[in-house]
Amino acid sequence: MNLDAKIPAGPLADKWANHKAKLRLVNPANRCKYHVIVVGSGLAGGAAAATLGELGYQVSCFCYQDSPRRAHSIAAQGGINAAKNYQNDGDSARRLFLDTIKGGDYRAREANVYRLAQLSTSIVDQCVAQGVPFAREYGGLLANRSFGGAQVSRTFYARGQTGQQLLLGAYSALSRQIGLGSVRMHPRHEMLDVVLVGGHAKGIITRDLVTGEVKAHSADAVVLCTGGYGNVFYLSTNAQGCNVTATWRAHRRGAGFANPCYTQIHPTCIPVHGEDQAKLTLMSESLRNDGRVWVPKVAADCGRPPADIPEERRDYFLERKYPSYGNLAPRDIASRAAKEACDEGRGVGPAVDGKRLGVYLDFSASIARLGEGVIRERYGNLFDMYENITGENAYRQPMRIFPAVHYTMGGLWVDYNLQSTIPGLFVGGEANFSDHGANRLGASALMQGLADGYFVLPTTVADYLAGVGLAGRPSSDGPEFRAALKDVNDRVARVLSINGNRTARSYHKELGRIVWDRCGMARDRAGLERAIADIRGLREDFWRNVRVTGGADGLAPELERAGRVADFLEFGELMCRDALEREESCGGHFRTEHQDAGEARRDDGRFAHVAVWEWQGAGAAQRRHEEPLRYEEVQFSTRSYK
Amino acid sequence: MAADTPDRTLRLKLRVWRQRAGSPGAFEEHELAAVPVTASFLEMMDMLNEQLVRQGREAFAFDHDCREGICGMCSMTINGMPHGPIPGVTTCQLHMRNFRDGETITVEPWRARAFPVLKDLVVDRSGFDRVIQAGGFITVRTGSAPEANNTPVPKTVSDEAMDAAECIGCGACVASCKNGSAMLFVGAKVTHLSILPQGQPERERRALAMVKAMDEAGFGNCTNYGECQAHCPKSITLDVIARLNREYVRARVKEFFSTTGKPRKGGD
Numbered sequence: 001m002n003l004d005a006k007i008p009a010g011p012l013a014d015k016w017a018n019h020k021a022k023l024r025l026v027n028p029a030n031r032c033k034y035h036v037i038v039v040g041s042g043l044a045g046g047a048a049a050a051t052l053g054e055l056g057y058q059v060s061c062f063c064y065q066d067s068p069r070r071a072h073s074i075a076a077q078g079g080i081n082a083a084k085n086y087q088n089d090g091d092s093a094r095r096l097f098l099d100t101i102k103g104g105d106y107r108a109r110e111a112n113v114y115r116l117a118q119l120s121t122s123i124v125d126q127c128v129a130q131g132v133p134f135a136r137e138y139g140g141l142l143a144n145r146s147f148g149g150a151q152v153s154r155t156f157y158a159r160g161q162t163g164q165q166l167l168l169g170a171y172s173a174l175s176r177q178i179g180l181g182s183v184r185m186h187p188r189h190e191m192l193d194v195v196l197v198g199g200h201a202k203g204i205i206t207r208d209l210v211t212g213e214v215k216a217h218s219a220d221a222v223v224l225c226t227g228g229y230g231n232v233f234y235l236s237t238n239a240q241g242c243n244v245t246a247t248w249r250a251h252r253r254g255a256g257f258a259n260p261c262y263t264q265i266h267p268t269c270i271p272v273h274g275e276d277q278a279k280l281t282l283m284s285e286s287l288r289n290d291g292r293v294w295v296p297k298v299a300a301d302c303g304r305p306p307a308d309i310p311e312e313r314r315d316y317f318l319e320r321k322y323p324s325y326g327n328l329a330p331r332d333i334a335s336r337a338a339k340e341a342c343d344e345g346r347g348v349g350p351a352v353d354g355k356r357l358g359v360y361l362d363f364s365a366s367i368a369r370l371g372e373g374v375i376r377e378r379y380g381n382l383f384d385m386y387e388n389i390t391g392e393n394a395y396r397q398p399m400r401i402f403p404a405v406h407y408t409m410g411g412l413w414v415d416y417n418l419q420s421t422i423p424g425l426f427v428g429g430e431a432n433f434s435d436h437g438a439n440r441l442g443a444s445a446l447m448q449g450l451a452d453g454y455f456v457l458p459t460t461v462a463d464y465l466a467g468v469g470l471a472g473r474p475s476s477d478g479p480e481f482r483a484a485l486k487d488v489n490d491r492v493a494r495v496l497s498i499n500g501n502r503t504a505r506s507y508h509k510e511l512g513r514i515v516w517d518r519c520g521m522a523r524d525r526a527g528l529e530r531a532i533a534d535i536r537g538l539r540e541d542f543w544r545n546v547r548v549t550g551g552a553d554g555l556a557p558e559l560e561r562a563g564r565v566a567d568f569l570e571f572g573e574l575m576c577r578d579a580l581e582r583e584e585s586c587g588g589h590f591r592t593e594h595q596d597a598g599e600a601r602r603d604d605g606r607f608a609h610v611a612v613w614e615w616q617g618a619g620a621a622q623r624r625h626e627e628p629l630r631y632e633e634v635q636f637s638t639r640s641y642k
Numbered sequence: 643m644a645a646d647t648p649d650r651t652l653r654l655k656l657r658v659w660r661q662r663a664g665s666p667g668a669f670e671e672h673e674l675a676a677v678p679v680t681a682s683f684l685e686m687m688d689m690l691n692e693q694l695v696r697q698g699r700e701a702f703a704f705d706h707d708c709r710e711g712i713c714g715m716c717s718m719t720i721n722g723m724p725h726g727p728i729p730g731v732t733t734c735q736l737h738m739r740n741f742r743d744g745e746t747i748t749v750e751p752w753r754a755r756a757f758p759v760l761k762d763l764v765v766d767r768s769g770f771d772r773v774i775q776a777g778g779f780i781t782v783r784t785g786s787a788p789e790a791n792n793t794p795v796p797k798t799v800s801d802e803a804m805d806a807a808e809c810i811g812c813g814a815c816v817a818s819c820k821n822g823s824a825m826l827f828v829g830a831k832v833t834h835l836s837i838l839p840q841g842q843p844e845r846e847r848r849a850l851a852m853v854k855a856m857d858e859a860g861f862g863n864c865t866n867y868g869e870c871q872a873h874c875p876k877s878i879t880l881d882v883i884a885r886l887n888r889e890y891v892r893a894r895v896k897e898f899f900s901t902t903g904k905p906r907k908g909g910d
Contacts, residue, residue: 051784066705067771069811070713086791122785129787131780131840133795133804140794158804164712165807172779179775187768210760239707273680278688279709385711388728388735389682454784503695505688550700554663555761557691558701 001256001614003627006415007111012633013094016115019416023459024466031056034465035473037204037219039191039246041068043163043446044429045225046170047453048461053177055458057465060217061174062186062206064241069171072227072239073429073449076163077284077382079145079155080127080446082120087144091152093117098634100444103149103330104409104437105587105602106636107262109610109629111416112434116444119451124156126454130169134158147442148285149330149641155443160284160381166446170453190560191246192491194222194253194425195484197474201250201425203481205488209560212553214488218476220468221424221461224250225453228408228430230263232568232575233520234512236405237269237282243564244571247412247431255420256612256625258413258433260571261579264440264588265521266406267293267334270389270399271349271358280404281389283361283382285442288327290366290375291399293318293338295359299345306348306360306398317341325641332439332588332600333641335403339521340598342402349400360398367395403521407445409436409588410578413612413627417460418452421612424468426461428452433610438587492552495562500545504562507542511535511565511572519576524592528580532573539569574622578611581624604636652677652738655746656690658702661759669748679739683726684709684716686738687749704763711735711875714810717817718763719750724814724873732812732875752817756824756860767813769859770827777851778831780840799837806833808876815870815878821862826870828856829882832889846893853890 008019026034034057038049041063049061063071085091096117101108128134128142134156135143144153158165177183186206193205195216203218226246230236251257268283296302297315317337322329329337338359341347349358367375372395376383383394390400411433412420418434420427429449436444474480514534518527548562584607585591585600594601610627653675661667674693677686684706691701707715716733720726726736741747749763757765795803807830815826832849835841841848864883871880 047784054783065707065713065715066767067811069771069774070707070715072708072713074713075708075710084790122787125787125790126782126784128790128793129780129782129840131803131835131838133800133807133834133838136795136797136800138797140796141791158807161712161808164810165804168807172774173782173784175771175775176779176781178771185771187771237710239713240709241707274678276678276681276685276689278685279682281710384730385735388711388731388737391737391739458784503692505692547695547698549695549698555703555764557703558695 001421001612001625003256003413003421003612003625004415005109005627006417008416012110012114015111016118020459023463026462026466028056030470032058033470034058035060035219036221036223036461037062037217038223038225039204040071040225040227040429040431041174042071042073042225042227042429043167043170043449044453045223046071046167046174047450048223048225048428048457049183050170050173050177051454051458052461053182056182059177059183060186060219061183062189062191064188064190064209066187068174068185068187069168071167072242073167073446074164075239076446077160077282078147078286079157079162079443080123080166081147081154081443082124082156082447083117083154084121084124086142087153089152091154093120095152096120096154099150100435100441101437101634102639103441104439105600105639106437106604106608106634107586107629108435108437110631110634115456116435116448116451119455120447122455123447123450127166127169130172132158132165132169145286146289146328148288148328148334149441157286160286160379163446166450170450191226192249192488192563193484194250195481196253196422197478197480200423200468200472202472202474203476205484207488210555212556214485214492216476216481216485218474218481220465220473221426223426223428223457223461224412224431225428226431228411229571230405230408232511232572233405233516234508235272235277235280235516237266237280240278243567245564245567247427248567248571250412250420250422250425252615253422254615255422255425256413256614257410257574258610258612259410259578260575260613261519261582261589262409262438262587263405264331264407264409265335265403266331267338267403268361268401269404269406270386271402272352274352281385282404282406283386283399283401284379285331287361287379287382290378291327291361291363292316292365293327293334293359293361295341295346295348302346302348302356306362315341315346322641329641330439330441336521336590336598338403358400358402361401362398363394364398407440409433409438409440413610417463418456419460419464424464426457428457438589492559495546495566496548496552496559498544498546498548500547502545502547504546504548504558504565507538507546508561508565508568510538511569514538515572515575519579522590522592523579525580528576531576532580535569535573535576542566542569574613578613582607582611608636650679652679652741652743652745654686654741657746657748658690659750660702660762663761667759677738679737681738682709682734683720683736683738684734702763703761706734709734712810714812717752717765717812719752719817721748724752724817725875729872730875730877732810752813754816754822756822757813757816769861770811770813770824772859773824773828773852773855774831776855777844777848778835780835781844793839795839803834803838806830806878806882809878810876812875814873814875816861818869818873819862820867820869821865823864823870824856824859824861825864825883825886826874826878828852829886830878833882833885836885836889845889846896849886849889849893850897
């Protein structure tokens with residue numbers, strides 16, 4: 001497997017500019033002769049499709065939702081980072097780069113992260129010009145807030161709906177291109193395979209979710225911006241439809257899968273309330289600007305109403321353990337600290353399965369200092385959402401929060417050009433692995449999605465197209481396409497023919513419980529080995545005993561679910577194997593064998609690399625490869641937020 | 643108020659719309675027991691579907707995705723009300739504690755001529771996308787934007803734009819309107835973009851193009867019933883419709899009196 005990251009030569013700060021100057025271009029008159037497929041219409045996919053269309057390429061964009069405006073980027077709440085230094089607090093591209101590398105626990109690629117930090121400022125310019133209504137100061141200039149893992153205020157926001165507003169900006173740009181005819185939009189379509197011709201990605205197979213038609217589409221290049229795999233845990237903050245199928249199918253066709261064990265557990269989500277729950281809801285990290293996290297000092301107080309617990313009997317554990325970052329410690333650290341408190345029996349809220357899994361996020365001090373009006377203006381929609389779900393008023397009593405799966409740093413391996421190990425297959429946004437190392441800092445996902453979509457992919461895809469020339473696009477009824485179509489149809493027929501006793505959802509739930517218990521916030525060898533065996537058993541049972549009703553003609557929600565669960569059942573095993581092989585703790589990956597009194601202990605000697613898994617065929621174990629991480633400017637150091 | 647516990651459960655009678663493409667639909671009746679009051683409405687629908695699949699019957703198709711009230715995908719008419727009885731929430735944010743034990747709940751798709759039923763509770767809302775494609779944007783080529791703080795926007799203007807921009811495009815406004823009007827949706831986008839300084843150059847053509855596309859997509863006209871405002875999960879107000887009317891008239895008048903607004907030789 002060729003893992004040449006193609007990092008450009010030269011000083012870190014000049015790499016992207018030098019690289020761009022060398023990339024090949026496509027003559028404007030020729031661009032309309034090239035056809036690019038973009039799968040996914042979130043920040044990365046929507047921005048890439050809009051920009052490629054605007055440049056003059058023929059673009060086909062696919063999404064599973066009924067409109068590109070609904071991609072899950074829309075749910076991001078808190079904000080987007082940009083190194084504008086509008087606050088005059090010492091920010092710069094270099095500092096954003098350093099924060100991101102450190103936040104990722106020294107497991108991200110230096111050159112990619114530096115480029116991301118440099119592009120951050122152009123993103124905010126672009127979005128403001130599109131009419132994104134970012135928060136403003138009374139003087140009319142842009143406002144900022146703080147976010148975890150940084151000591152500057154560089155986060156731009158639109159109330160608690162920043163992702164929505166940025167996505168609607170990208171959607172408006174995309175809509176303009178659809179109206180002009182340069183982008184052909186295919187909503188309610190799911191990608192079920194990628195097609196290779198001569199080793200290059202030249203098309204995809206989709207199922208039209210309304211008619212049920214399975215169809216081949218050919219192109220000169222394919223761009224996947226299909227999001228993360230957090231729903232492998234069943235309960236997560238992801239949308240219900242988020243799935244691993246597109247990236248997993250690409251992996252099975254030869255794309256390397258990088259660092260699947262890097263998953264982010266977000267500290268501030270509404271706790272689980274019961275067995276039939278299908279979704280966990282995030283409460284934005286921005287709340288930690290004004291909320292204080294605490295649990296009772298002793299377990300005996302946990303059943304008491306929070307107002308009855310006096311100040312001296314409360315443990316503000318983040319402020320105690322990490323005095324310099326306090327409640328704004330990075331996500332992985334804040335999550336583990338909450339888990340630890342609950343494991344000690346000091347959790348709060350109603351017990352589910354005999355355990356209280358929750359900690360308080362308390363706004364009383366901020367309300368007393370700033371007034372309820374200010375808090376309402378900053379977070380009103382989040383407090384309303386909290387009340388809808390829990391029936392509790394967080395202006396009057398502390399919120400109850402607990403960590404939940406939120407984001408996945410791992411993804412398809414890509415080089416500096418965001419090209420996977422399959423030539424012609426590009427991957428952007430959460431679907432790739434490239435920028436966040438072992439832990440993503442808050443307000444960086446929106447930044448990465450838009451950097452990839454608006455600025456990186458349009459440039460690097462053009463270079464690929466210029467290289468392959470105009471003769472490359474095969475017909476969509478060639479032998480490779482017919483073979484892939486047959487594979488997809490066979491698989492659909494097979495899952496429908498089983499007619500067993502268990503629903504696809506019940507398998508998904510069981511898989512989720514296995515990986516949450518053994519590959520969640522804390523992992524160890526014995527647990528991972530058991531998880532792998534259990535997942536294999538569950539997968540075998542699925543293919544013997546799943547029941548899918550409703551057939552395959554037309555809208556078939558149970559068939560869609562079964563296909564996605566089947567891929568999660570394969571992917572979950574790889575995630576656990578990756579966690580097993582990485583014998584260190586870093587970022588979101590915490591192996592209990594490798595710690596210093598609760599703090600992650602990295603092993604830079606053995607594991608300062610990207611683990612990349614290569615598909616070896618059905619039934620065979622994937623092969624693990626390594627891309628070494630060579631740091632030119634950053635020194636490895638122990639991450640400290642104390 | 644104490645936190646609800648999942649121990650308190652409901653037994654429900656559900657009347658749910660069943661329809662295949664190209665054929666008329668009908669209600670199907672089902673009983674569902676042990677629904678925890680802490681469950682969301684869609685989790686209750688999941689429970690119903692699980693029960694149906696276990697019985698070897700077909701699950702109901704319904705649209706849903708983020709389940710946190712922001713993607714705008716969920717779209718049920720519950721007891722005659724789009725998104726159900728609680729003001730300011732989407733179906734996915736409606737929780738079962740708002741229903742009584744033994745209650746009969748009627749679940750239908752959006753009912754509007756411009757939103758044809760695709761199956762069961764799923765409708766086609768692509769008319770909304772066509773309206774946005776016609777003009778719901780500010781033209782800005784990627785990479786050509788000026789430095790962000792070169793365009794100051796008064797906080798009050800930015801806040802008002804944000805109030806309108808919060809629209810999630812769910813279509814409850816259309817579904818609740820006797821006329822099947824989309825003017826709350828269109829007005830929200832026109833308001834968002836027309837009051838910002840960045841939106842000025844395309845202000846008139848945007849209003850004209852979006853209204854034209856709205857009419858072509860088969861949406862009705864506003865006759866001030868105000869149902870849309872009452873059922874909007876984001877509490878967007880009729881003010882945006884007033885502004886849409888104003889923007890449209892303004893654009894027509896300007897078009898009539900201006901030479902620069904008219905198509906000229908060499909294209910517009």
